[in-house]
Every structure is written in C-alpha cells, then in structure tokens.
Amino acid sequence: MTPRPELQDLRQRLRDIYAAMATFGSARLAAKPPILDLSMDLSGDASEEFHSHQDAVQGLRALRDAVRQDLDVLEKFLNDPACKTAPPLSTNAPYLISVWNEVLHARPPIVTIWRTFLEGDQQSHVPRRGSRKPPGVKVDVVAEGDPVPSTKNSRLLAEFREIDSYQTESEDSEDEGEVGRPSLAQKEFDNSILRIGRSLLDAAHRNPLAGTNTVPSITLRLTRLDPSPSDPREHDPRIAHTLDLLRGMGIDVELGERDPVQLPRVVAPPIRHLEPTIRLNLDLSILIALVSDLTHSSLPTSAVEADARYVPSVQYREWKRKRLEATNGPDEEIDEGRLGENGLGKHSRALANQALQEMNRGLLHELRDRLAAVASPGLANVEFWTTPEARDRCLRIVLSKIGGRNEKRRAAALFSGEDTPLSEAEEQYWAGSRYPRVFLPLIPIRVFDSSVPGAAIKPPARSDDDRALSPFFEVLARTCRDILAQETIPDPRTLSNPRSSRTPPAAGEFGEGTSTPDEDETAESEIERAAVTKANPRLTAHTVQSMLWGAARGWTTLTANKSSVKAILRDIRAGEGGGGYGWDREVHDASRTDGEGGAAVEKAAMWVVDPRSLAEGMRSDYVE
Structure with missing residues (x-):
C-alpha cells in the first residue's frame, strides 16, 4: 500500500502545476502591447515582439517559488522510508493549488498574483522575498475577480470558541459584581472572515478600474468552509450567518474547490503576427x-x-x-x-x-x-x-x-x-x-x-x-x-x-x-x-x-x-x-487566426526599427 496517499496526491498535483507554470503562455497571463519590434538586440538578432522585463505578471515568480519550496518538502518527506509512522506534515499545498486554479480560471489580463492592498493611502504592495509584510489585505489574484486566501470550518470554529470564552469570562465577572472591569467580549458579531471582507471592500473603493470610476467586483472563494458539514461537530449556525453578511456587503462568495474536470487546459498561446x-x-x-x-x-x-x-x-x-x-x-x-x-x-x-x-x-x-x-x-x-x-x-x-x-x-x-x-x-x-x-x-x-x-x-x-x-x-x-x-x-x-x-x-x-x-x-x-x-x-x-x-x-x-x-x-x-x-x-x-493552429494576426500600434542618423557630413570622402 502506498504510504500517505493524500500527500502523494498533493505531490503529484504540485508537480503538474510546477510544470504547467513553465509552459503557461504569457499571453494568457497579461496582454502584451501590440508593438512590432524589428530593432536589433545585442546578439544581432531581430524579434517581432517588443520585449520588456515588465511583460511578466507580477507575483508569478513568487507563486512558482512557493510551489517549488512546498514540493521539495513533500518530496523529502515521502522519500523517507519512515514517513509511514512520522507525525503529520504541515503543508501549504492545498492553498497553493487553490491559487493556481484561480489563475487558470481568471479572465485575462491577470494584473497581479499575491498583491497586498495597504491600509489608508499607501500604495499597493507586491511581496518581495525577505521583505516585511505591511498592514493590509492580501489578494491572491487581481484580474476580473479577486479571490483571497481560504479558511476551513475547524479554524473558524476555533475562533468562535475563543470568542465564546471571552463572553463566558465577561458573564462570570458580572456575576461576581465586577461591573467596571474591561472585557474582550464582543458587542457586535464579528470574525476574521468579515474583517477580510471589509478590508477588500475598502481596497476596491480606493482602487477603481483603470480609467474609470468603476469599483472592481470582489470574489471571495472559501475552498474549505462548509455551512452544512457532514460532521456535526463542525456545525455552527454562525458560519452560515457569516456568509450571509458577506453577501449582504456585495461580495460574491464561492464555496468549495474548483472541479478539476472543469479546469482550463494549459496550452501554449498561438504565435502572434503583428x-x-x-x-x-x-x-x-x-x-x-x-x-x-x-x-x-x-x-x-x-x-x-x-x-x-x-x-x-x-x-x-x-x-x-x-x-x-x-x-x-x-x-x-x-x-x-x-x-x-x-x-x-x-x-x-x-x-x-x-x-x-x-x-x-x-x-x-x-x-x-x-x-x-x-x-x-x-x-x-x-x-x-x-x-x-x-x-x-x-x-x-x-x-x-x-x-x-x-x-x-x-x-x-x-x-x-x-x-x-x-x-x-x-x-x-x-x-x-x-x-x-x-x-x-x-x-x-x-x-x-x-x-x-x-x-x-x-x-x-x-x-x-x-x-x-x-x-x-x-x-x-x-x-x-x-x-x-x-x-x-x-x-x-x-x-x-x-x-x-x-x-x-x-x-x-x-x-x-x-x-x-x-x-x-x-x-x-x-x-x-x-x-x-x-x-x-x-x-x-x-x-x-x-x-x-x-x-x-x-x-x-x-x-x-x-x-x-x-x-x-x-x-x-x-x-x-x-x-x-x-x-x-x-x-x-x-486578432484573427490564419487557419487551425496558425498565427494570430493583429495590427501593430507601434513599429520600432533601428535608428539611421544624419551621416553624410561624417564621411571620409565628404566635400561640401
């Protein structure tokens, strides 16, 4: 019997994702400017696409590095013969898989992966390796919709239990006559998911769609949260109430993982001819x-x-x-x-x-x-x-x-x-x-x-x-x-x-x-x-x-x-x-495509060639 089949499955999925990232067409991620570039590069070769380090989607490399890091941990763990009896392994694989699924489903152009919208008037932030995290709300994919990190019933139930403990302490203090004592008990219903929702709404209002006053829509995908779980121990009516409040804010709430059968197939983009x-x-x-x-x-x-x-x-x-x-x-x-x-x-x-x-x-x-x-x-x-x-x-x-x-x-x-x-x-x-x-x-x-x-x-x-x-x-x-x-x-x-x-x-x-x-x-x-x-x-x-x-x-x-x-x-x-x-x-x-599997043809907005300077007066044989 294969040891740790659930981890084996996660490892294979991360392998597939890591390989797909390398071949995922950049045209699928971010629209390239239609610039016909016929200038020579340093090697003396000309290319018809305008190349710029800014063409890549911000955050994609960080996501790929995170997948590689988690994959290395899984490989090392599962290759150890003692993994059958080892303690459970902590892995971010489910979250990384969810983010990648949203990248596949997002409507291009994808603007940023893993973007933090800072509080107040600070500029948005794309995380850099080793940098401190500024206060703000993290959005996994900025595109047509904005999915955010997921949570699960057990985590939210633990949060509810902590809130209940504060409420119990407050009631005990009142019974003992300590009316003026400070309390952590909630005055209004709130939790981390609702706070994320409010932060997203604030970020959306401060970042309208480019060139317009339109507030971007928000999609909150909660992949591991279930308002009607099969295990009665994970049931709490406050979970359903939380989802209702999010929808009341105008947030599109989606539950559960994406159906693997419906995931878009990763194919190389057609060659574009300008x-x-x-x-x-x-x-x-x-x-x-x-x-x-x-x-x-x-x-x-x-x-x-x-x-x-x-x-x-x-x-x-x-x-x-x-x-x-x-x-x-x-x-x-x-x-x-x-x-x-x-x-x-x-x-x-x-x-x-x-x-x-x-x-x-x-x-x-x-x-x-x-x-x-x-x-x-x-x-x-x-x-x-x-x-x-x-x-x-x-x-x-x-x-x-x-x-x-x-x-x-x-x-x-x-x-x-x-x-x-x-x-x-x-x-x-x-x-x-x-x-x-x-x-x-x-x-x-x-x-x-x-x-x-x-x-x-x-x-x-x-x-x-x-x-x-x-x-x-x-x-x-x-x-x-x-x-x-x-x-x-x-x-x-x-x-x-x-x-x-x-x-x-x-x-x-x-x-x-x-x-x-x-x-x-x-x-x-x-x-x-x-x-x-x-x-x-x-x-x-x-x-x-x-x-x-x-x-x-x-x-x-x-x-x-x-x-x-x-x-x-x-x-x-x-x-x-x-x-x-x-x-x-x-x-x-x-663009139009010339035949099946042919090149996509598009009109160029700009056409770049090499310069030709005024040179006649510099010729060795020139006479005025």
Whole structure:
C-alpha cells in the first residue's frame, strides 16, 4: 500500500502545476502591447515582439517559488522510508493549488498574483522575498475577480470558541459584581472572515478600474468552509450567518474547490503576427532616417569598409574645431578629447554600426515588404503622415550644418509643398539613392493639421482595412493625453548650459543613444532642444504628440526611438493600475487566426526599427 496517499496526491498535483507554470503562455497571463519590434538586440538578432522585463505578471515568480519550496518538502518527506509512522506534515499545498486554479480560471489580463492592498493611502504592495509584510489585505489574484486566501470550518470554529470564552469570562465577572472591569467580549458579531471582507471592500473603493470610476467586483472563494458539514461537530449556525453578511456587503462568495474536470487546459498561446496599418504615422526619428545617407548610399562590403567610411574628413575636423572655439570663447582651451576617440571617434563607430545594420536589412526594404503584405498592388493605398512639430524640427535639424548636401535635398523634397510638382519632388528625393525611383510612395508626406488631435477624435474600433484594433490604442491615447495635459518644461540640459539658452539636439531626440551628432555640435542656426514633458522628462513633447496622433487615428506609429517606447509603456503601467497594461478587460476581436493552429494576426500600434542618423557630413570622402 502506498504510504500517505493524500500527500502523494498533493505531490503529484504540485508537480503538474510546477510544470504547467513553465509552459503557461504569457499571453494568457497579461496582454502584451501590440508593438512590432524589428530593432536589433545585442546578439544581432531581430524579434517581432517588443520585449520588456515588465511583460511578466507580477507575483508569478513568487507563486512558482512557493510551489517549488512546498514540493521539495513533500518530496523529502515521502522519500523517507519512515514517513509511514512520522507525525503529520504541515503543508501549504492545498492553498497553493487553490491559487493556481484561480489563475487558470481568471479572465485575462491577470494584473497581479499575491498583491497586498495597504491600509489608508499607501500604495499597493507586491511581496518581495525577505521583505516585511505591511498592514493590509492580501489578494491572491487581481484580474476580473479577486479571490483571497481560504479558511476551513475547524479554524473558524476555533475562533468562535475563543470568542465564546471571552463572553463566558465577561458573564462570570458580572456575576461576581465586577461591573467596571474591561472585557474582550464582543458587542457586535464579528470574525476574521468579515474583517477580510471589509478590508477588500475598502481596497476596491480606493482602487477603481483603470480609467474609470468603476469599483472592481470582489470574489471571495472559501475552498474549505462548509455551512452544512457532514460532521456535526463542525456545525455552527454562525458560519452560515457569516456568509450571509458577506453577501449582504456585495461580495460574491464561492464555496468549495474548483472541479478539476472543469479546469482550463494549459496550452501554449498561438504565435502572434503583428502587421502595420496601411496609413503610417512617422515620428521625428523616422523622418531623420528617411533622409539619412545611411539609408540611401551604397552599402559597404565589410565591417572594415564601414569603419573606414565614417572616419571624419580633414574638412569636417576643421569645422568641428572652429565650432568648439566659438562655443568655448576666446579665453578657454579646446578639449582635444572632443576631437579624439571619445568624441568624433565614438560617433564614427556608432555610424559604422548603423551601416552594418543597414547591410543586414535595409530600412526601406523592410518598410516595403511589410506594407506590401497588407496594401493594394503597388502600395497605391499606403499613406505616410507626421505631425507639424516633427516636420519643423526635422527641417531645422537637417537644413542646418548637421545635414549633408544630399540629406538636405531629400528633406526639402519630402516636404516640398504644393508648388512643387510631384514628379519633381520624387526626382529630388530619389536622386543618388541606391533604390529605384518611387521604391516607396513616401511623397507627399502628409501633415496633421494640429499638434494634437481634438478631444472628439477617438481610436476607431477597426482599422482602415476593416481589422479589429486592440484596446491598447485607446489606452495609449489616454496616457498620451494625460501626459500632455500637464505642462511641458525645457530640457534640463538646456537649463544647465550657462552660455546659451540654445543647445544642439540631444542624441536620444533622434533615436537611440549615440545615433546623432554629439551635443556640442551646434549648427549655424542653432537648434533649441525639444521641450520635455513634466510628467516624464524622458519623453519629449513632440514624441508624445506623435504617439497620440497614431493611437487616436488607429494607425501604426513608426519610430526609431526605442527608449521612448519603453518610457511610455512604464507610464501606461503606472496609470493603468501598476500591474498590467490595463486593456483587454472586455472581449474583443483584435486578432484573427490564419487557419487551425496558425498565427494570430493583429495590427501593430507601434513599429520600432533601428535608428539611421544624419551621416553624410561624417564621411571620409565628404566635400561640401
């Protein structure tokens, strides 16, 4: 006979749960943002899903660790031959199994597992290993419903017996004439379950659903509490009275374990394929990339050739020296490091790396191939849009000394205006490019009629080609409006410059890191840094405006500014409840599946590519 069959059963169930957690699809746990990420990672590989450490559901790792810990205890106990005669083992397995069952049954997205809602105005708390538990109410699963820890008859009966003992002591004291003596006897009926219910109601009222004033519903699952137990020794009418009071508070009370037969089957989620909309919204970083020498010039044949191409010419070094002299003033010496490896050398290496990225997959090739899969023949219905601020900053940056001769011509052609015939603008843009004329229907780039869309412009339910759009568009638009509703402030680096209120463009303003001329590289018409948002100084106002226009129109926003995408996702999480991204609370049809077992296809809200900087002036063969 198998020793301790009840523990053997718990061990097997924990084994199954632990294995299921490893394969449980993250899409089942938390909705991923529909962001098409084609930027290169450190290994040189590209992935179509936007990866972030914030994509995982908070608390899942802690639950898995707890299952592993209890499983290890059970394994050690049952592997001991003396377990047949050993004292009963204390285990949390029934509770952990109940929590996992609620995770399986919860409607996605699951926001948090094991979240403590603190008392008063303190922020909610996700437990960390070794941290002290602050006062509050612990919720096992924050999703469509909020199950909490279970209890059982014996525990509640013990609590009732303790209450009865206080009541008996109080009556004995009154019989002995000690009327004024303090007493622990209850004046009103109460117990730990009712206190949990009140704490949950308080937490629910202090944490409405993201973006609304709706109070979340509460489900209290009491897996081991039975108002009509088969053992008469565990019967107490106060248990049923407790349940009635909970329901009277508006709490949904569920009793008993989930039926194992009805538990959802853990399967890997379908592969999601993100595709762009046929109208693309371009931010400043992409406008820079579209005119960049890196995008249009012939490709280097090797890494050595790429490095050699972007060794600054003598003419450029001399111009750089003169600019530093003008910036420093007549009495200050030039920092020669700015002209050496840590200055021009660092920027040259960054441009060479971008050239290697272009060798791997050309930006215009990528755009054409992706759009051809969703557009009409010849990309006839494809349109490119941008904001007035992105257009103006692009022209100021490129037409200054920063842009090379051909880069200036391309920028002027992109925004040539109605006075220039379309064929002439196309000729000016594609001249000297390694691509044939009208490889992409970029011209004309259309410009929105205002910096931000009016309040009446809401994200549509369906795309231009009649595909359902993810609710993420609405969440993104709401977050952008909230950020822009607060005032914008000058870039802190502008305020820290005592010589001038105008400084050259920041590197991150065009894309990623070192993708632009260093910050001392001013132009003949100096360029003022873009204003940043007070809500998040990592986000420039024009970047948030671009994201807002794309989201409000239901169009894919194309960007080379990955750091800003990460920043806006952090703001979304903070504004939508702190645990998940806050969309997908209602059933929607944002994706379609191509055939049985096929990939789920969904429209991308944002499309991230690698930056291409203005590089023509840094070429070793460049002559003004």
